[in-house]
Amino acid sequence: xxxxxxxxxxxxxxxLPQSVSAAERPAGLSSxxxxxxxxxxxxxxxxxxxxxxxxxxxxxxxxxxxxxxxVSSVSHCIRIPPSVICIRCRxxxxxxxxxxRFCCNIAIWLYPLxxxxxxxxxxxxxxxxxxxxxxxxxNDFESGGVTMKKWKQAAAAVISAVMALQxxxxxxxxxxxxxxxxTDFEDGDVSAFSKRGDEDTSVIEAxxxxxxxxxxxxxVSERSSGWNGPSVSLEAIGCKPGVQYIASAWVKMxxxxxxxxxxxxxxxxxxxxxxxxxxxxxxxAWVEIPAVxxxxxxxxxxxxxxxxxxxxxxxxxxxxxxxxxxxxxIQKDIPSLKNVYADYFKIGCAVTASELAPQSTQDLILKHNxxxxxxxxxxxxxxxxxxxSKAYLEETxxxxxxxxxxxxxxxxxxxxxxxxxxxxxxxxxxxYSQTPTWFFMKDYSDDYSxxxxxxxxxxxxxxxxxxxxxxxxxxxxxxxxxxxxAWDVVNEAYLDDGKPRQPGKYExxxxxxxxxxxxxxxxxxxxxxxxxxxxxxxxxxxxxNDYNEYATGKLDAVIKMATDLKEKGLxxxxxxxxxxxxxxxxxxxxxxxxYASALDKYCxxxxxxxxxxxxxTIDKNHLDESGFKAQAEYYSAIMDAIASHKDQISAVVFWGxxxxxxxxxxxxxxxxxEKYQAKPCFDAIIDGIKYTEPEETDPVIGTTTTAxxxxxxxxxxxxxxxxxxxxxxVLLARYLAEDDTxxxxxxxxxxxxxxxKAGLTPDDVTHMLGAIAKLHKM
Numbered sequence: 001x002x003x004x005x006x007x008x009x010x011x012x013x014x015x016l017p018q019s020v021s022a023a024e025r026p027a028g029l030s031s032x033x034x035x036x037x038x039x040x041x042x043x044x045x046x047x048x049x050x051x052x053x054x055x056x057x058x059x060x061x062x063x064x065x066x067x068x069x070x071v072s073s074v075s076h077c078i079r080i081p082p083s084v085i086c087i088r089c090r091x092x093x094x095x096x097x098x099x100x101r102f103c104c105n106i107a108i109w110l111y112p113l114x115x116x117x118x119x120x121x122x123x124x125x126x127x128x129x130x131x132x133x134x135x136x137x138x139n140d141f142e143s144g145g146v147t148m149k150k151w152k153q154a155a156a157a158v159i160s161a162v163m164a165l166q167x168x169x170x171x172x173x174x175x176x177x178x179x180x181x182x183t184d185f186e187d188g189d190v191s192a193f194s195k196r197g198d199e200d201t202s203v204i205e206a207x208x209x210x211x212x213x214x215x216x217x218x219x220v221s222e223r224s225s226g227w228n229g230p231s232v233s234l235e236a237i238g239c240k241p242g243v244q245y246i247a248s249a250w251v252k253m254x255x256x257x258x259x260x261x262x263x264x265x266x267x268x269x270x271x272x273x274x275x276x277x278x279x280x281x282x283x284x285a286w287v288e289i290p291a292v293x294x295x296x297x298x299x300x301x302x303x304x305x306x307x308x309x310x311x312x313x314x315x316x317x318x319x320x321x322x323x324x325x326x327x328x329x330i331q332k333d334i335p336s337l338k339n340v341y342a343d344y345f346k347i348g349c350a351v352t353a354s355e356l357a358p359q360s361t362q363d364l365i366l367k368h369n370x371x372x373x374x375x376x377x378x379x380x381x382x383x384x385x386x387x388x389s390k391a392y393l394e395e396t397x398x399x400x401x402x403x404x405x406x407x408x409x410x411x412x413x414x415x416x417x418x419x420x421x422x423x424x425x426x427x428x429x430x431x432y433s434q435t436p437t438w439f440f441m442k443d444y445s446d447d448y449s450x451x452x453x454x455x456x457x458x459x460x461x462x463x464x465x466x467x468x469x470x471x472x473x474x475x476x477x478x479x480x481x482x483x484x485x486a487w488d489v490v491n492e493a494y495l496d497d498g499k500p501r502q503p504g505k506y507e508x509x510x511x512x513x514x515x516x517x518x519x520x521x522x523x524x525x526x527x528x529x530x531x532x533x534x535x536x537x538x539x540x541x542x543x544x545n546d547y548n549e550y551a552t553g554k555l556d557a558v559i560k561m562a563t564d565l566k567e568k569g570l571x572x573x574x575x576x577x578x579x580x581x582x583x584x585x586x587x588x589x590x591x592x593x594x595y596a597s598a599l600d601k602y603c604x605x606x607x608x609x610x611x612x613x614x615x616x617t618i619d620k621n622h623l624d625e626s627g628f629k630a631q632a633e634y635y636s637a638i639m640d641a642i643a644s645h646k647d648q649i650s651a652v653v654f655w656g657x658x659x660x661x662x663x664x665x666x667x668x669x670x671x672x673x674e675k676y677q678a679k680p681c682f683d684a685i686i687d688g689i690k691y692t693e694p695e696e697t698d699p700v701i702g703t704t705t706t707a708x709x710x711x712x713x714x715x716x717x718x719x720x721x722x723x724x725x726x727x728x729x730v731l732l733a734r735y736l737a738e739d740d741t742x743x744x745x746x747x748x749x750x751x752x753x754x755x756x757k758a759g760l761t762p763d764d765v766t767h768m769l770g771a772i773a774k775l776h777k778m
Contacts, residue, residue, distance in 0.1 A: 181237045181321075350427075374427065441453050468532055529542060573609060661674075
């Protein structure tokens with residue numbers, strides 16, 4: 001493709017419809033059939049509200065007819081028919097857009113144009129025109145390097161494109177693939193939501209009693225229990241396995257309560273599962289349940305998401321959204337971490353089934369990692385089956401053989417590892433946390449208060465052995481081709497002072513241990529390694545794993561314990577979790593020197609060392625360039641210390657893939673951001689390392705190819721941010737209008753030439769917008 005020369009645009013005034021006065025404008029559009037609305041004017045949109053997420057994710061409320069006044073008197077009012085595609089949410093609407101609450105008229109375009117040109121938040125009235133914008137923005141046109149003439153030319157290009165879209169046939173156009181269920185309930189329709197079964201007493205209906213936005217919301221009354229609430233069948237609205245979705249909602253509880261978006265599904269054995277996804281507290285006030293990403297596997301059936309609360313308080317829900325998560329391509333032209341460190345150690349990551357759903361996450365792992373840790377799916381609470389254990393006890397009378405089941409989520413990750421021949425690091429067999437307390441009860445019951453129902457040491461030793469045996473046997477049977485090269489046998493048994501944890505149960509949330517409650521101390525550690533050594537696959541190395549491994553008391557206790565087990569041939573190595581915090585300046589926890597000193601001591605044991613859960617958080621007050629710089633410097637120092645012991649360290653595993661999926665997401669601890677872009681800390685840990693990029697082997701078909709530069713261009717992606725959207729069309733329009741501040745690279749120009757003709761012209765802008773509106777392909 002060729003970039004071509006810039007072509008002049010026609011004067012803006014020639015592209016504008018004639019003005020219409022406010023008095024001539026219809027008060028509303030809802031009563032007009034779509035074909036009769038071509039002469040109707042735009043309904044007003046209120047001022048922008050603060051919102052996170054997308055650049056244009058403003059929350060808007062449609063005003064009542066005639067409630068909004070013009071921003072200023074006008075001479076050239078832009079009046080575009082509203083019966084078009086909403087470019088912001090890509091919905092074909094019959095009246096005002098229910099998704100983004102814009103009217104589908106030129107306001108959609110002027111809003112991003114204003115923000116991109118001036119960084120302004122424009123409060124639009126019922127009339128929109130260049131003069132209005134000029135009156136609001138004042139001299140910012142000049143100070144920003146954008147003259148009024150150039151602004152008009154660029155805006156005119158977009159307006160022309162929108163008008164061109166008007167002429168395209170609208171038959172068959174529907175919601176974009178990404179929008180599954182997004183509603184503000186203004187139409188009074190709550191049919192997508194249902195009660196959670198016959199025992200749910202909820203009454204679900206639309207109400208105008210107290211909406212968050214607009215006039216209508218969904219009321220959920222007469223709830224008799226906390227689990228009662230509105231539920232949405234994912235199959236019914238078109239969700240598919242293996243795809244990542246985003247859910248959010250605004251909710252109001254009548255009195256103080258915790259409201260949650262949760263997911264329910266049935267596994268392959270017919271057992272029900274419930275996962276809390278996102279929660280928020282409400283005290284008779286509207287609050288937003290934070291948007292949360294989720295997915296489900298093919299093995300999961302009857303999947304639904306629902307909103308529940310802590311008790312039976314009446315609930316109101318508004319602005320519910322369930323959409324497909326955006327897809328961002330990875331950077332293919334940066335070094336591969338596993339290749340950079342090929343002469344040092346494995347480079348791994350932890351991943352959950354939901355996290356693995358997007359193709360981009362899979363691509364990121366395949367490019368950079370040669371080790372995978374299942375984030376949660378091989379932990380005891382994910383494997384143990386209470387119902388099956390009870391059934392086995394009732395059938396045999398033997399209470400020493402707990403039953404396990406490999407979940408669909410575990411299979412999703414293990415299938416990926418098998419298909420791409422990626423070694424797996426098993427995590428974890430014996431742990432105080434995420435091990436259900438019923439596992440320690442004689443009858444596997446949930447009655448923890450009766451001290452007589454707790455198992456004794458002998459019973460728990462038998463259960464431990466049978467559990468470990470079952471885990472290894474199940475994985476060997478179902479995944480004989482997966483290389484489980486390492487396993488964490490015991491996890492986090494010591495406090496920072498080197499003492500055992502306090503006795504108790506993990507559900508209390510205070511770090512107490514049911515293992516210590518039964519055994520009285522950490523004497524369960526050696527039997528765990530004994531059984532693991534007995535049943536682990538040949539070649540699998542066994543590790544003790546812990547965090548705050550640099551704390552003096554814990555460091556001494558772990559080294560003593562591991563040295564004793566080493567002498568007995570029961571342990572192969574120590575896992576250093578390495579959840580670190582750069583903070584600012586000398587306040588890093590720990591300092592790079594303290595971490596390096598601890599690493600020296602662990603390596604001196606002669607045991608294999610693995611860094612198992614590495615992440616580095618940034619100070620919440622410095623989530624900016626200074627914070628990223630400090631993070632990069634700290635990561636570099638930590639990796640330098642690790643690399644200096646490459647003969648004693650066999651793997652470095654990062655705990656997650658991208659910042660937004662991290663368990664510490666709010667402090668951006670990983671190497672890649674939510675758009676799969678490498679952060680400064682990525683560059684910092686590869687800088688100065690000499691390596692040879694090997695030939696790349698296709699992991700699926702096994703063919704070998706010579707590595708070559710990869711074309712990273714995406715059609716329509718003018719600014720090369722990995723997405724083709726309205727921002728790209730605006731940038732191209734500015735460039736064509738000879739706006740000197742609109743800079744487009746060679747690749748960006750090639751990406752922008754989308755209309756099939758040589759050279760960049762206004763037709764490329766029109767073509768982009770049509771593709772964004774789903775009227776044709778890019």
